[in-house]
Amino acid sequence: MxxxxxxxxxxxxxxxxxxxxxxxxxxxxxxxAFAASADFAFDKPAGTPCRHLRTATRCGIHAELRDRGMPGCEVxxxxxxxxxxxxxxxxxxxxxxxxxxxxxxxxxxxxxxxxxxxxxxxxxxxxxxxxxxxxxxxxxxxxxxxxxxxxxxxxxxxxxxxxxxxxxxxxxxxxxxxAGVPGRGRDRVGADLLGRDLRRTRLRGASLRGAYLIGADLRGADLHRTDLLGADLRAADLRGSDLTGALFLTVPQLTAARGDAATAIPADLPRPAHWEP
Incomplete structure:
Protein backbone atom coordinates (compact mmCIF):
# COMPACT_ATOMS: atom_id res chain seq x y z
CA MET A 1 0.00 0.00 0.00
CA ALA A 33 -28.54 15.87 15.24
CA PHE A 34 -28.82 14.17 11.85
CA ALA A 35 -31.55 13.64 9.28
CA ALA A 36 -32.45 10.61 7.19
CA SER A 37 -30.36 10.82 4.02
CA ALA A 38 -27.67 8.99 2.07
CA ASP A 39 -25.47 9.45 5.14
CA PHE A 40 -27.93 8.37 7.84
CA ALA A 41 -30.70 5.77 7.84
CA PHE A 42 -33.02 7.71 10.16
CA ASP A 43 -33.62 11.05 11.89
CA LYS A 44 -32.03 11.77 15.26
CA PRO A 45 -32.65 14.98 17.24
CA ALA A 46 -29.75 16.70 18.99
CA GLY A 47 -29.15 15.43 22.50
CA THR A 48 -30.90 12.13 21.87
CA PRO A 49 -28.89 8.89 21.99
CA CYS A 50 -28.60 7.06 18.68
CA ARG A 51 -30.74 3.93 18.59
CA HIS A 52 -27.58 1.88 18.01
CA LEU A 53 -25.80 3.17 21.13
CA ARG A 54 -25.26 0.45 23.70
CA THR A 55 -25.21 0.88 27.48
CA ALA A 56 -21.42 0.59 27.54
CA THR A 57 -21.24 3.82 25.47
CA ARG A 58 -20.27 1.90 22.34
CA CYS A 59 -21.88 1.67 18.92
CA GLY A 60 -23.62 -1.65 18.41
CA ILE A 61 -23.06 -1.61 14.62
CA HIS A 62 -19.65 0.03 14.40
CA ALA A 63 -18.29 -2.70 12.11
CA GLU A 64 -21.32 -2.43 9.81
CA LEU A 65 -21.96 1.30 9.56
CA ARG A 66 -21.90 1.48 5.75
CA ASP A 67 -23.93 -1.68 5.32
CA ARG A 68 -26.53 -0.39 7.79
CA GLY A 69 -26.96 2.97 6.02
CA MET A 70 -24.83 5.03 8.42
CA PRO A 71 -21.74 6.11 6.43
CA GLY A 72 -22.06 9.58 7.94
CA CYS A 73 -20.98 8.15 11.28
CA GLU A 74 -17.97 6.49 9.70
CA VAL A 75 -16.89 9.76 8.09
CA ALA A 179 5.44 28.35 -4.70
CA GLY A 180 8.26 26.18 -6.00
CA VAL A 181 6.17 23.36 -7.44
CA PRO A 182 7.18 22.89 -11.09
CA GLY A 183 4.29 22.90 -13.53
CA ARG A 184 1.94 24.07 -10.82
CA GLY A 185 -1.73 23.70 -11.70
CA ARG A 186 -4.29 26.49 -11.81
CA ASP A 187 -5.95 27.36 -8.51
CA ARG A 188 -9.63 26.47 -8.20
CA VAL A 189 -10.54 27.86 -4.79
CA GLY A 190 -14.18 27.12 -3.96
CA ALA A 191 -14.81 25.85 -7.49
CA ASP A 192 -17.85 23.75 -8.36
CA LEU A 193 -16.27 20.57 -9.70
CA LEU A 194 -19.07 18.15 -8.88
CA GLY A 195 -18.79 15.01 -10.96
CA ARG A 196 -16.08 16.47 -13.18
CA ASP A 197 -13.57 14.28 -14.98
CA LEU A 198 -10.27 15.70 -13.73
CA ARG A 199 -8.00 12.85 -14.76
CA ARG A 200 -6.16 14.96 -17.31
CA THR A 201 -6.28 18.21 -15.36
CA ARG A 202 -3.03 19.48 -13.88
CA LEU A 203 -3.69 19.68 -10.14
CA ARG A 204 -0.21 19.29 -8.67
CA GLY A 205 0.56 22.32 -6.50
CA ALA A 206 -2.85 23.89 -7.15
CA SER A 207 -5.22 25.22 -4.50
CA LEU A 208 -8.51 23.34 -4.31
CA ARG A 209 -9.35 24.97 -1.00
CA GLY A 210 -13.09 24.71 -0.37
CA ALA A 211 -13.71 23.17 -3.81
CA TYR A 212 -16.73 20.95 -4.37
CA LEU A 213 -15.29 17.68 -5.66
CA ILE A 214 -18.29 15.48 -4.87
CA GLY A 215 -18.22 12.52 -7.23
CA ALA A 216 -15.30 13.95 -9.20
CA ASP A 217 -13.10 11.56 -11.17
CA LEU A 218 -9.58 11.96 -9.81
CA ARG A 219 -8.24 8.57 -10.80
CA GLY A 220 -4.49 8.71 -11.22
CA ALA A 221 -4.35 12.41 -10.30
CA ASP A 222 -1.13 13.92 -9.02
CA LEU A 223 -2.17 15.83 -5.90
CA HIS A 224 1.28 16.37 -4.44
CA ARG A 225 1.42 19.76 -2.70
CA THR A 226 -2.23 20.38 -3.65
CA ASP A 227 -4.07 22.47 -1.06
CA LEU A 228 -7.15 20.46 -0.04
CA LEU A 229 -8.22 22.54 2.96
CA GLY A 230 -11.99 22.18 3.28
CA ALA A 231 -12.36 20.47 -0.11
CA ASP A 232 -15.47 18.28 -0.31
CA LEU A 233 -14.29 14.85 -1.44
CA ARG A 234 -17.50 12.90 -0.86
CA ALA A 235 -17.63 10.02 -3.35
CA ALA A 236 -14.64 11.46 -5.22
CA ASP A 237 -12.78 8.69 -7.06
CA LEU A 238 -9.18 8.70 -5.82
CA ARG A 239 -8.20 5.27 -7.13
CA GLY A 240 -4.56 5.31 -8.17
CA SER A 241 -4.13 8.97 -7.25
CA ASP A 242 -1.12 10.37 -5.39
CA LEU A 243 -1.98 12.40 -2.28
CA THR A 244 1.48 12.21 -0.73
CA GLY A 245 2.43 15.70 0.30
CA ALA A 246 -1.14 17.01 -0.15
CA LEU A 247 -1.74 20.00 2.11
CA PHE A 248 -4.23 20.08 4.99
CA LEU A 249 -5.82 16.71 4.25
CA THR A 250 -7.99 15.13 6.95
CA VAL A 251 -9.18 11.65 7.80
CA PRO A 252 -12.87 12.53 7.12
CA GLN A 253 -11.95 13.66 3.60
CA LEU A 254 -10.26 10.34 2.85
CA THR A 255 -13.06 8.33 4.45
CA ALA A 256 -15.70 10.14 2.40
CA ALA A 257 -13.87 9.37 -0.85
CA ARG A 258 -13.32 6.23 -2.89
CA GLY A 259 -9.84 4.77 -3.14
CA ASP A 260 -7.90 1.58 -3.61
CA ALA A 261 -4.58 -0.06 -2.81
CA ALA A 262 -2.89 2.07 -5.48
CA THR A 263 -3.98 5.34 -3.86
CA ALA A 264 -0.91 6.87 -2.21
CA ILE A 265 -1.67 8.75 0.99
CA PRO A 266 0.39 10.53 3.66
CA ALA A 267 1.88 7.98 6.05
CA ASP A 268 0.48 9.71 9.13
CA LEU A 269 -3.12 9.16 7.95
CA PRO A 270 -4.96 5.82 8.17
CA ARG A 271 -6.15 4.08 5.02
CA PRO A 272 -9.98 3.85 5.04
CA ALA A 273 -11.16 0.29 5.64
CA HIS A 274 -13.83 0.45 2.91
CA TRP A 275 -11.36 1.28 0.11
CA GLU A 276 -10.87 -1.39 -2.51
CA PRO A 277 -8.07 -3.86 -1.75
Whole structure:
Protein backbone atom coordinates (compact mmCIF):
# COMPACT_ATOMS: atom_id res chain seq x y z
CA MET A 1 0.00 0.00 0.00
CA UNK A 2 1.81 3.15 -1.12
CA UNK A 3 2.19 6.06 1.26
CA UNK A 4 4.61 8.90 1.75
CA UNK A 5 7.20 8.95 4.53
CA UNK A 6 5.69 10.61 7.62
CA UNK A 7 6.52 14.26 8.14
CA UNK A 8 8.91 14.87 11.06
CA UNK A 9 6.98 14.15 14.26
CA UNK A 10 3.60 14.89 12.60
CA UNK A 11 2.03 11.61 13.68
CA UNK A 12 3.22 12.17 17.25
CA UNK A 13 2.22 15.84 17.31
CA UNK A 14 -1.30 14.88 16.26
CA UNK A 15 -1.61 12.01 18.74
CA UNK A 16 -4.16 13.85 20.91
CA UNK A 17 -6.03 15.15 17.86
CA UNK A 18 -7.36 11.70 17.02
CA UNK A 19 -10.56 10.33 18.54
CA UNK A 20 -9.98 8.07 21.53
CA UNK A 21 -13.31 6.45 22.37
CA UNK A 22 -11.86 4.86 25.51
CA UNK A 23 -11.41 8.35 26.96
CA UNK A 24 -14.81 9.62 25.83
CA UNK A 25 -18.40 8.72 26.73
CA UNK A 26 -19.97 8.42 23.25
CA UNK A 27 -20.71 12.15 23.04
CA UNK A 28 -20.77 12.03 19.23
CA UNK A 29 -23.51 9.38 19.40
CA UNK A 30 -25.77 11.69 21.41
CA UNK A 31 -25.00 15.39 21.00
CA UNK A 32 -25.32 15.96 17.20
CA ALA A 33 -28.54 15.87 15.24
CA PHE A 34 -28.82 14.17 11.85
CA ALA A 35 -31.55 13.64 9.28
CA ALA A 36 -32.45 10.61 7.19
CA SER A 37 -30.36 10.82 4.02
CA ALA A 38 -27.67 8.99 2.07
CA ASP A 39 -25.47 9.45 5.14
CA PHE A 40 -27.93 8.37 7.84
CA ALA A 41 -30.70 5.77 7.84
CA PHE A 42 -33.02 7.71 10.16
CA ASP A 43 -33.62 11.05 11.89
CA LYS A 44 -32.03 11.77 15.26
CA PRO A 45 -32.65 14.98 17.24
CA ALA A 46 -29.75 16.70 18.99
CA GLY A 47 -29.15 15.43 22.50
CA THR A 48 -30.90 12.13 21.87
CA PRO A 49 -28.89 8.89 21.99
CA CYS A 50 -28.60 7.06 18.68
CA ARG A 51 -30.74 3.93 18.59
CA HIS A 52 -27.58 1.88 18.01
CA LEU A 53 -25.80 3.17 21.13
CA ARG A 54 -25.26 0.45 23.70
CA THR A 55 -25.21 0.88 27.48
CA ALA A 56 -21.42 0.59 27.54
CA THR A 57 -21.24 3.82 25.47
CA ARG A 58 -20.27 1.90 22.34
CA CYS A 59 -21.88 1.67 18.92
CA GLY A 60 -23.62 -1.65 18.41
CA ILE A 61 -23.06 -1.61 14.62
CA HIS A 62 -19.65 0.03 14.40
CA ALA A 63 -18.29 -2.70 12.11
CA GLU A 64 -21.32 -2.43 9.81
CA LEU A 65 -21.96 1.30 9.56
CA ARG A 66 -21.90 1.48 5.75
CA ASP A 67 -23.93 -1.68 5.32
CA ARG A 68 -26.53 -0.39 7.79
CA GLY A 69 -26.96 2.97 6.02
CA MET A 70 -24.83 5.03 8.42
CA PRO A 71 -21.74 6.11 6.43
CA GLY A 72 -22.06 9.58 7.94
CA CYS A 73 -20.98 8.15 11.28
CA GLU A 74 -17.97 6.49 9.70
CA VAL A 75 -16.89 9.76 8.09
CA UNK A 76 -17.32 11.85 11.25
CA UNK A 77 -14.13 12.67 13.16
CA UNK A 78 -14.10 14.76 16.34
CA UNK A 79 -10.31 15.38 16.08
CA UNK A 80 -10.04 14.34 19.73
CA UNK A 81 -12.71 16.78 20.93
CA UNK A 82 -14.71 14.04 22.67
CA UNK A 83 -12.02 13.03 25.11
CA UNK A 84 -11.07 16.66 25.73
CA UNK A 85 -14.63 17.61 26.62
CA UNK A 86 -14.95 14.57 28.86
CA UNK A 87 -11.76 15.51 30.68
CA UNK A 88 -12.47 19.25 30.76
CA UNK A 89 -15.99 19.12 32.15
CA UNK A 90 -15.54 16.00 34.25
CA UNK A 91 -19.30 15.93 33.88
CA UNK A 92 -19.14 14.02 30.64
CA UNK A 93 -19.26 10.85 32.70
CA UNK A 94 -22.70 11.81 34.03
CA UNK A 95 -24.53 13.07 30.94
CA UNK A 96 -27.06 10.22 31.10
CA UNK A 97 -27.96 10.90 34.72
CA UNK A 98 -27.90 14.69 35.02
CA UNK A 99 -29.99 16.67 32.46
CA UNK A 100 -28.46 19.98 33.63
CA UNK A 101 -24.96 18.71 33.07
CA UNK A 102 -25.97 17.18 29.75
CA UNK A 103 -26.91 20.53 28.23
CA UNK A 104 -23.58 22.07 29.27
CA UNK A 105 -21.50 19.18 27.92
CA UNK A 106 -23.32 19.12 24.59
CA UNK A 107 -22.91 22.90 24.21
CA UNK A 108 -19.15 22.59 24.62
CA UNK A 109 -18.64 19.69 22.20
CA UNK A 110 -19.22 21.47 18.84
CA UNK A 111 -17.00 24.37 19.91
CA UNK A 112 -14.24 22.03 21.04
CA UNK A 113 -14.49 20.08 17.81
CA UNK A 114 -13.83 23.20 15.75
CA UNK A 115 -10.87 24.12 17.95
CA UNK A 116 -9.28 20.70 17.59
CA UNK A 117 -9.77 20.76 13.83
CA UNK A 118 -7.94 24.09 13.72
CA UNK A 119 -5.14 22.56 15.79
CA UNK A 120 -4.93 19.63 13.35
CA UNK A 121 -4.06 22.05 10.55
CA UNK A 122 -1.82 24.34 12.61
CA UNK A 123 0.37 21.41 13.63
CA UNK A 124 0.97 20.62 9.97
CA UNK A 125 1.43 24.27 9.02
CA UNK A 126 4.18 24.72 11.60
CA UNK A 127 6.21 21.99 9.89
CA UNK A 128 5.65 23.33 6.38
CA UNK A 129 7.40 26.68 6.79
CA UNK A 130 10.94 27.53 7.87
CA UNK A 131 11.76 29.36 11.08
CA UNK A 132 10.73 32.98 10.83
CA UNK A 133 7.89 35.42 11.36
CA UNK A 134 5.20 33.25 9.78
CA UNK A 135 6.13 30.20 11.80
CA UNK A 136 6.16 32.34 14.95
CA UNK A 137 2.59 33.45 14.22
CA UNK A 138 1.52 29.83 13.74
CA UNK A 139 3.17 28.76 16.99
CA UNK A 140 1.52 31.62 18.87
CA UNK A 141 -1.94 30.85 17.47
CA UNK A 142 -1.53 27.17 18.19
CA UNK A 143 -0.64 27.96 21.82
CA UNK A 144 -3.66 30.24 22.06
CA UNK A 145 -6.02 27.58 20.73
CA UNK A 146 -4.51 24.91 22.98
CA UNK A 147 -5.13 27.20 25.96
CA UNK A 148 -8.76 27.65 24.93
CA UNK A 149 -9.31 23.87 24.88
CA UNK A 150 -8.50 23.71 28.58
CA UNK A 151 -10.37 26.85 29.66
CA UNK A 152 -13.92 27.03 31.06
CA UNK A 153 -16.64 28.80 29.10
CA UNK A 154 -15.87 27.33 25.68
CA UNK A 155 -19.26 28.32 24.19
CA UNK A 156 -18.15 31.97 24.53
CA UNK A 157 -15.25 31.52 22.09
CA UNK A 158 -15.63 33.55 18.88
CA UNK A 159 -15.10 30.54 16.65
CA UNK A 160 -15.74 32.27 13.28
CA UNK A 161 -13.13 34.93 14.08
CA UNK A 162 -10.65 32.30 15.22
CA UNK A 163 -11.17 30.20 12.10
CA UNK A 164 -10.76 33.30 9.93
CA UNK A 165 -7.44 34.10 11.62
CA UNK A 166 -6.26 30.51 11.21
CA UNK A 167 -7.48 30.38 7.62
CA UNK A 168 -5.48 33.46 6.69
CA UNK A 169 -2.31 31.99 8.20
CA UNK A 170 -2.88 28.64 6.49
CA UNK A 171 -3.34 30.51 3.22
CA UNK A 172 0.10 32.09 3.60
CA UNK A 173 1.60 28.70 4.44
CA UNK A 174 -0.06 27.19 1.39
CA UNK A 175 1.36 29.84 -0.92
CA UNK A 176 4.87 29.28 0.42
CA UNK A 177 4.64 25.50 0.26
CA UNK A 178 3.32 25.52 -3.31
CA ALA A 179 5.44 28.35 -4.70
CA GLY A 180 8.26 26.18 -6.00
CA VAL A 181 6.17 23.36 -7.44
CA PRO A 182 7.18 22.89 -11.09
CA GLY A 183 4.29 22.90 -13.53
CA ARG A 184 1.94 24.07 -10.82
CA GLY A 185 -1.73 23.70 -11.70
CA ARG A 186 -4.29 26.49 -11.81
CA ASP A 187 -5.95 27.36 -8.51
CA ARG A 188 -9.63 26.47 -8.20
CA VAL A 189 -10.54 27.86 -4.79
CA GLY A 190 -14.18 27.12 -3.96
CA ALA A 191 -14.81 25.85 -7.49
CA ASP A 192 -17.85 23.75 -8.36
CA LEU A 193 -16.27 20.57 -9.70
CA LEU A 194 -19.07 18.15 -8.88
CA GLY A 195 -18.79 15.01 -10.96
CA ARG A 196 -16.08 16.47 -13.18
CA ASP A 197 -13.57 14.28 -14.98
CA LEU A 198 -10.27 15.70 -13.73
CA ARG A 199 -8.00 12.85 -14.76
CA ARG A 200 -6.16 14.96 -17.31
CA THR A 201 -6.28 18.21 -15.36
CA ARG A 202 -3.03 19.48 -13.88
CA LEU A 203 -3.69 19.68 -10.14
CA ARG A 204 -0.21 19.29 -8.67
CA GLY A 205 0.56 22.32 -6.50
CA ALA A 206 -2.85 23.89 -7.15
CA SER A 207 -5.22 25.22 -4.50
CA LEU A 208 -8.51 23.34 -4.31
CA ARG A 209 -9.35 24.97 -1.00
CA GLY A 210 -13.09 24.71 -0.37
CA ALA A 211 -13.71 23.17 -3.81
CA TYR A 212 -16.73 20.95 -4.37
CA LEU A 213 -15.29 17.68 -5.66
CA ILE A 214 -18.29 15.48 -4.87
CA GLY A 215 -18.22 12.52 -7.23
CA ALA A 216 -15.30 13.95 -9.20
CA ASP A 217 -13.10 11.56 -11.17
CA LEU A 218 -9.58 11.96 -9.81
CA ARG A 219 -8.24 8.57 -10.80
CA GLY A 220 -4.49 8.71 -11.22
CA ALA A 221 -4.35 12.41 -10.30
CA ASP A 222 -1.13 13.92 -9.02
CA LEU A 223 -2.17 15.83 -5.90
CA HIS A 224 1.28 16.37 -4.44
CA ARG A 225 1.42 19.76 -2.70
CA THR A 226 -2.23 20.38 -3.65
CA ASP A 227 -4.07 22.47 -1.06
CA LEU A 228 -7.15 20.46 -0.04
CA LEU A 229 -8.22 22.54 2.96
CA GLY A 230 -11.99 22.18 3.28
CA ALA A 231 -12.36 20.47 -0.11
CA ASP A 232 -15.47 18.28 -0.31
CA LEU A 233 -14.29 14.85 -1.44
CA ARG A 234 -17.50 12.90 -0.86
CA ALA A 235 -17.63 10.02 -3.35
CA ALA A 236 -14.64 11.46 -5.22
CA ASP A 237 -12.78 8.69 -7.06
CA LEU A 238 -9.18 8.70 -5.82
CA ARG A 239 -8.20 5.27 -7.13
CA GLY A 240 -4.56 5.31 -8.17
CA SER A 241 -4.13 8.97 -7.25
CA ASP A 242 -1.12 10.37 -5.39
CA LEU A 243 -1.98 12.40 -2.28
CA THR A 244 1.48 12.21 -0.73
CA GLY A 245 2.43 15.70 0.30
CA ALA A 246 -1.14 17.01 -0.15
CA LEU A 247 -1.74 20.00 2.11
CA PHE A 248 -4.23 20.08 4.99
CA LEU A 249 -5.82 16.71 4.25
CA THR A 250 -7.99 15.13 6.95
CA VAL A 251 -9.18 11.65 7.80
CA PRO A 252 -12.87 12.53 7.12
CA GLN A 253 -11.95 13.66 3.60
CA LEU A 254 -10.26 10.34 2.85
CA THR A 255 -13.06 8.33 4.45
CA ALA A 256 -15.70 10.14 2.40
CA ALA A 257 -13.87 9.37 -0.85
CA ARG A 258 -13.32 6.23 -2.89
CA GLY A 259 -9.84 4.77 -3.14
CA ASP A 260 -7.90 1.58 -3.61
CA ALA A 261 -4.58 -0.06 -2.81
CA ALA A 262 -2.89 2.07 -5.48
CA THR A 263 -3.98 5.34 -3.86
CA ALA A 264 -0.91 6.87 -2.21
CA ILE A 265 -1.67 8.75 0.99
CA PRO A 266 0.39 10.53 3.66
CA ALA A 267 1.88 7.98 6.05
CA ASP A 268 0.48 9.71 9.13
CA LEU A 269 -3.12 9.16 7.95
CA PRO A 270 -4.96 5.82 8.17
CA ARG A 271 -6.15 4.08 5.02
CA PRO A 272 -9.98 3.85 5.04
CA ALA A 273 -11.16 0.29 5.64
CA HIS A 274 -13.83 0.45 2.91
CA TRP A 275 -11.36 1.28 0.11
CA GLU A 276 -10.87 -1.39 -2.51
CA PRO A 277 -8.07 -3.86 -1.75
Missing amino acids: PSSPPSPDLRELRADLRADCDRCVALCCVAP FDCFGAGQRVTALTGAGRDWRADPTTTAAVFAVLPVMRQLTEVLWHLVEAELLVPAGALQDEIVALRARVEALTTAPGLPDVDVPALRATAGALLGQVSEQAR
